[in-house]
Amino acid sequence: MEARGRISRTVGVMGLVCLPMFVALGRATQEPPAGRMTSTTLRTTHAEVRSTHLAPLDGEWLRTLVDAEGRTVGVVAVPLGSREPRPVVVAAHGALSRPDWMCGATRDSVGPWPFIVCPHPAASVTTMASWSDGRTMRSVIDRALAAARTLFGARLLGEESVYLGHSQGAMSAAFALGTPGDAAAPFPFGLFFEGVPHDAPGAARLLQGAGMRRVLLVSGQAGWGSAHQAFARSLRARAVEARHVHAGGGHFFSPSSVVTIRSMLWWLVRDAPHWHVER
Template identity: 35%
Template sequence: MMLPVALFTLSLASLPLLATALGCDRPGRTAGPAPAPPNVAPAPALEGAAQAADGGATPAADAAGAAAGAVDAAAAAAAPLRADGPFVELPVEGFPSAMVSVPIGATARRPVLIASHGNYDRPEWQCQVWRDIAGDGVFVLCPRGVARSDSPSPSDVRFTYESNARLEQEIDAGLAALRARFPEHVDPGAVLYTGFSLGAIMGSAIAARRAALFPRLVLVEGGHDKWTPETAKAFADGGGQRVLFVCAQAGCGAAAAAAAARLEKAGVLARVVRSKEAGHRYDGPVAEETKRALSWAIEGDAAW
């Protein structure tokens, strides 16, 4: 089920300050009423464990090859991933809990997708939308950030991120928690980073300095203005491979095209896709366009 994003109507006096400070979710670009939160299950205890691979290596076996074979055998023998529901709450050391869409029933290692939300948003909504986009066979890790004091109510708390450095730390802690929680099922390699609005803006800065971990990006309605020739080169030099921009507004499309040109010049594959004019949002027609283009973003990635 696709859920809309709701942006709270702020007081006129506070709008310019917030728009300048946060750089996203500008006033007047709403996406409908707030959806009900998903049916979230607390993180259950792991049921079952990977069966140990039987039999030893021959005397002539290479030690590194034997170790790699043991890891592959353990992953292949992993018990089906079990959870009380498709979404689990994941405790993260030093940060608020994250939301995770889990590949229930998986018996092998599955890739990880980071879904960073926008300002005045919720990780639950990102996880729901991205589970529909990417499917139920991958992990979708949705960092929470910090609660906003101007949330609509105690039962409808909205979140933001303090800085890209702080979000980077929260993602690292979340990945560590996810790998500890599902050690036989989480792929240990590179991660697909996706972000909407504020999450896209901050993700561009993070990926420029952490391209080895985030070589592929999907940036929805944001993140294009951060790709200077210098950051594009840093991303390419660090191992950056592909950047997909998804836009629902004409202004976003023009800026994303300019950013894509800078990335291509630096040696990174880049693509811009547009949904029909839909306002500043990531669900509905924007999610449909993202889903159609996702195969390009993950093309050639063995983990997928």
């Protein structure tokens, strides 16, 4: 197993993780937000959580997840300093990728507030791997969540979870979440970056049946915008609230995609009281 210190220093590859200095370069183009919010409104969703007697969470920010049978099933990014239960983001990487890269990029994109569980189908977190099918993906997700609960217990909220998929992790999301799995891990919110299923109506049916009620679709490559828009229409036809934004910047987590995801996260979790989103 890799040394934790080495894992925690892994910051990304091929533009996955952007430095904070890039965030100031500019805002991504997006459609005006719906509802009463305006461009002058502070778009921050403050978590309505009561103080607890939990000690501040300390230790390493990135930890390896091992299931009950001793198998490595991913990594988790930890909200250090938290004193209350926090929501969970399950971040599924794309083909030939690693969970530590995905957790680093996701933390840049959604901020340090939630626990970020990054499942992985290979025996080592430093081995690049792909997802074989939705059923296997769901099994690894469930085992990674169970391993995180073993480490952190009630600090992980069972509701208000976000499924974030990149590339293959987005394309396969409906097949994974539509597979019967851990009933304690519902995903009311979905964020799909640079990946849509081939059967958009069928995927929308599966996600609606799995309890997903709001989806943010983010494209990076110009050629993928129309497919993301079509998937959004299929989701809305199933009464799943859906919105598409084009970030630019290509297929990976570029500065523009990180800025776009961070700036639109408020829309996705705006009615979730335990979320805190700063833009």
